[in-house]
Amino acid sequence: MLVFENKQLLEDALCEQIKSDLESAISLYGSAFLLVSGGSTPKALYEKLNKSGLDWSKITVSLVDERFVDNTSAFSNEKLVRESLLANMSEMNFIPMVFDDSNESKNLELATKAFEKLNRLDVVILGMGDDGHTASIFPNDEESERALETSDKLCSTKAPNVPFNRISCSAQFLKSANKTYLFFTGENKLNVFQEAKSKNYPIAHFSEHITELYYTN
Numbered sequence: 106m107l108v109f110e111n112k113q114l115l116e117d118a119l120c121e122q123i124k125s126d127l128e129s130a131i132s133l134y135g136s137a138f139l140l141v142s143g144g145s146t147p148k149a150l151y152e153k154l155n156k157s158g159l160d161w162s163k164i165t166v167s168l169v170d171e172r173f174v175d176n177t178s179a180f181s182n183e184k185l186v187r188e189s190l191l192a193n194m195s196e197m198n199f200i201p202m203v204f205d206d207s208n209e210s211k212n213l214e215l216a217t218k219a220f221e222k223l224n225r226l227d228v229v230i231l232g233m234g235d236d237g238h239t240a241s242i243f244p245n246d247e248e249s250e251r252a253l254e255t256s257d258k259l260c261s262t263k264a265p266n267v268p269f270n271r272i273s274c275s276a277q278f279l280k281s282a283n284k285t286y287l288f289f290t291g292e293n294k295l296n297v298f299q300e301a302k303s304k305n306y307p308i309a310h311f312s313e314h315i316t317e318l319y320y321t322n
Contacts, residue, residue, distance in 0.1 A: 143182030237306025241271035
C-alpha cells in the first residue's frame with residue numbers, strides 16, 4: 106500500500122505510474138487498453154491523465170462498470186470519463202457499456218460484442234465502496250455472485266441503491282489485467298478494505314491481483 110499526505114500527491118504519482126504502464130504497452134504491442142472506474146474520487150486523476158501527453162490515438166479506453174442509464178445522465182460513468190479523461194480529444198478510442206438503455210438483456214449482448222475488441226487489459230483502475238463493492242459487483246446480490254464466477258467478460262448486476270441496474274466486467278476478466286490499481290480515500294474505506302477478507306466483501310476477491318493500493322486520508 107502506498108500512502109500519501111494528500112490526494113493531489115496521490116493523483117500525481119498514480120498518473121505517472123499509469124502513463125508509464127500505458128507507454129510500455131504501446132512500445133510492446135503498438136497499442137494499449139485501459140479500463141477505468143466511475144465516481145467522483147478519480148475525476149481529478151483523469152483530468153491529469155488527459156493532460157499527460159499520452160498518445161491517446163493508440164489507447165482504447167472503456168469502463169470497469171456502468172450504471173444502466175443514458176450517457177447524458179448525471180449518473181453515467183461514460184459521461185464522467187468523456188468530460189475528464191477524454192475531454193477535448195478529437196482522436197479517441199472509447200468503448201461504451203450502454204448502447205440501448207431501454208433493454209437490459211439486449212444491451213448486454215451489444216456491449217459483449219463491443220468488448221470483443223478488448224483481447225488484453227494493460228491497466229485497470231478500481232475503486233471501492235463503503236460496502237466493500239468494486240466495479241458493480243455488490244455484496245448480497247445474486248447476479249454479482251455470478252460476476253465473481255463466470256468466464257463471461259460482462260454481466261448485469263443489481264446495486265442496493267438507484268440506479269439499481271448495472272453492467273459490470275466480471276472478476277475473471279478484470280483479474281486478467283497486466284496492472285491493477287486500487288484507489289480510494291478515507292479511514293472508513295481503509296477499515297472496510299482491511300476487513301474485506303473476513304467479511305467476504307467483493308473487493309477481497311481481487312486482493313491478490315491488485316498491483317498496488319493508492320491511499321490517502
